[in-house]
Amino acid sequence: MRAAALLLAAFAAAAFAQEAKRPSPLKPGPEFQSPDVRALQADDFANPGMLWVARGGELWRAPGANGKRCADCHGVDAVSMKGVSARHPRHDPSLGRLTDLSGRIDACRTRYQGGPALARESPDALALEAFVAHQSRGLPVKVSTEGPARAAFERGRALYFTRVGQLNLACTHCHDERWGRTLLAESISQGHATGWPAYRLEWQSLGSLHRRLRACFFGVRAQQPAAGSEDLLALELYLAGRAGGLAVEVPGVRR
Amino acid sequence: MSFEIVDSRVSACIAGFAASVLLFGCATTPLEQAPLGPPGDAVRGREVFVSREGGHCVLCHRVPGLAVAGDVGPALDGIGARLSPGEIRYRVADITRLNPEAAMPAFHRTEGLERVAPAYAGRPVLDARQVEDLVAYLGSLR
Numbered sequence: 001m002r003a004a005a006l007l008l009a010a011f012a013a014a015a016f017a018q019e020a021k022r023p024s025p026l027k028p029g030p031e032f033q034s035p036d037v038r039a040l041q042a043d044d045f046a047n048p049g050m051l052w053v054a055r056g057g058e059l060w061r062a063p064g065a066n067g068k069r070c071a072d073c074h075g076v077d078a079v080s081m082k083g084v085s086a087r088h089p090r091h092d093p094s095l096g097r098l099t100d101l102s103g104r105i106d107a108c109r110t111r112y113q114g115g116p117a118l119a120r121e122s123p124d125a126l127a128l129e130a131f132v133a134h135q136s137r138g139l140p141v142k143v144s145t146e147g148p149a150r151a152a153f154e155r156g157r158a159l160y161f162t163r164v165g166q167l168n169l170a171c172t173h174c175h176d177e178r179w180g181r182t183l184l185a186e187s188i189s190q191g192h193a194t195g196w197p198a199y200r201l202e203w204q205s206l207g208s209l210h211r212r213l214r215a216c217f218f219g220v221r222a223q224q225p226a227a228g229s230e231d232l233l234a235l236e237l238y239l240a241g242r243a244g245g246l247a248v249e250v251p252g253v254r255r
Numbered sequence: 256m257s258f259e260i261v262d263s264r265v266s267a268c269i270a271g272f273a274a275s276v277l278l279f280g281c282a283t284t285p286l287e288q289a290p291l292g293p294p295g296d297a298v299r300g301r302e303v304f305v306s307r308e309g310g311h312c313v314l315c316h317r318v319p320g321l322a323v324a325g326d327v328g329p330a331l332d333g334i335g336a337r338l339s340p341g342e343i344r345y346r347v348a349d350i351t352r353l354n355p356e357a358a359m360p361a362f363h364r365t366e367g368l369e370r371v372a373p374a375y376a377g378r379p380v381l382d383a384r385q386v387e388d389l390v391a392y393l394g395s396l397r
Contacts, residue, residue: 169360223370223371
């Protein structure tokens with residue numbers, strides 16, 4: 001009898017722990033950065049990520065392989081890009097699959113500009129992504145996690161709660177349960193992706209969210225999913241759903 | 256999709272409580288583990304504690320005499336007075352046996368791990384001697 005009650009209590013606790021949960025109150029990434037790093041991000045003239053945004057603006061106005069420019073379809077001022085990054089990743093009806101912003105930009109390049117696709121993490125890919133995402137700065141993240149996006153969202157959630165690697169830790173252990181604490185000297189954030197692509201001082205470069213996520217997998221000595229893989233897209237969608245309402249802050253600056 | 260808002264501390268408490276009721280409610284002695292080899296060396300144990308190639312415990316735990324240390328886990332000052340060597344060994348080898356939700360790696364375990372990077376597959380983070388060295392070091396913190 002007592003054993004049964006204990007077992008029930010244990011199951012209840014386990015089920016409770018598996019629920020989708022998000023940190024409260026929600027805090028964006030910069031709150032976990034040192035004041036000097038925060039100041040760098042806040043000042044457009046000092047933020048090194050703005051160099052990539054500027055370069056992206058040039059690419060926006062440069063002719064593609066077939067002579068067409070992004071600006072020809074979407075306008076030179078790019079105001080049509082406002083909000084686009086806030087709703088990605090998204091199930092794109094024209095592609096028939098989940099895609100992040102970088103994948104969507106690639107689709108435009110190959111379909112409408114006569115290719116070739118930009119390699120993920122290449123300087124031009126990062127510049128264009130930063131330029132487009134920057135148009136959504138200040139807008140709240142709001143992705144669809146229902147309908148055709150549902151399966152990927154569930155996949156991302158499952159991965160977020162799975163212990164991985166030789167160090168046997170899941171994302172949730174650091175970013176839900178221990179945010180605000182320090183790992184050696186580094187403050188652990190709530191793991192929101194609203195600042196990405198971000199300029200990371202450790203990299204001396206702008207880098208993609210997928211690169212950042214790969215670093216977390218590396219940190220727990222786990223196999224690193226490839227950038228652009230279904231695993232990372234699904235995780236990105238889960239993170240975006242979990243960050244719903246926080247403002248886009250691209251280009252972020254991080255340690 | 257609506258998210259349930261949970262204060263992380265609340266869920267940690269509930270899980271911790273359930274685990275302690277389950278474990279200590281049924282067991283009469285706290286969980287211990289027998290030595291994995293000959294007695295360890297506390298000086299080497301401290302090296303395992305701080306080094307990146309070792310346990311790198313300092314990422315998460317403060318101990319006396321270290322200027323920089325994390326606080327993801329509890330401070331381990333006086334741990335040797337609170338826990339027996341067997342209890343320390345039990346926690347270092349695989350603390351998830353005590354609390355399935357624990358945010359600490361299982362340092363001497365190879366089974367049931369997922370997606371381990373090839374370079375680390377099939378071997379524990381720490382070998383038997385390193386675990387014994389740590390047990391000796393932590394046991395000396397009184």
